Amino acid sequence: MKPLVKEPSPSVYSNEAHPTKQSQGDPESGAHTITSSSGDARTSDHCFPWWRTNLNSIRMVLAEMIGTFILMFCVCGIIAGRELTKGDMGLLEYAATGGLSVTILMFCVGPISGGHLNPSVTIAFATVGHFPWSKVPLYISAQMVGSVFATYVGESVYGIKADILTTRPLQSRATAFWAELMATSITLFLASSLCHQAHAVAQASGFVVGIAIALAVLITG
Secondary structure: OOOOOOOOOHHHHHHHOOOEEEOOOOOOOOOEEEEEOOOOEEEEOOOOOOOOOOOOHHHHHHHHHHHHHHHHHHHHHHHHHHHHOOOOOOHHHHHHHHHHHHHHHHHHOHHHHOOOOOHHHHHHHHHOOOOOHHHHHHHHHHHHHHHHHHHHHHHHHHOOOHHHHOOOOOOOHHHHHHHHHHHHHHHHHHHHHHHHOHHHHHHHHHHHHHHHHHHHHHHHO
16 A cells, blocks of 8 residues: 655655755965865855955945044044043053954954055955955945044044144164064055964954054054
8 A cells, every 4th residue: 555645755855954064264365165075166265264255345435534534543442542541551552452453343344344444455456366356446445435534523523633643763763664564564464464364363363464564553653
């Protein structure tokens, strides 16, 4: 006697779900690939594997502009605080402000734009192949607009002149140039290393970048 309901074959159950497994990121391109048991692959071109970058250019540019605005406004705040307290704030406060601001912004705008927040980072990533050159002008323009707007907002909020918010070298321009060059090189070397070996740092990369920024502020003054 044949059963009234035909039981599905084992192949039916095997095709209902395809558990995914995460493969190691490509160290050459910075891409991250997720494969399934069916052989399907999805690739994320972001250098941090746990972040899924939104490929919408408008959102990416706006996120970069807002992130740069917040970073520069925080810097304006610490400079204004020094002026209002008659210079009672030291270099450690500057370093902590920069490092903490970058750390927070890496987790806020990083999933959308990658959290460059600096033209040098954008150019460096494009040079090593982690970022398309076609988006470099958009990112740099957004970063410049965010920085300029943050300066004027800081001037209005804190009631101080914009030239006070401008940093100036205490020694010669040559000394300032080499100090900035070394600090920027160290920071970009770290950022490129994080993209190249993203799986090694996982979600701690935001903290690592923040610490690097704080260190760069401390060594350059």
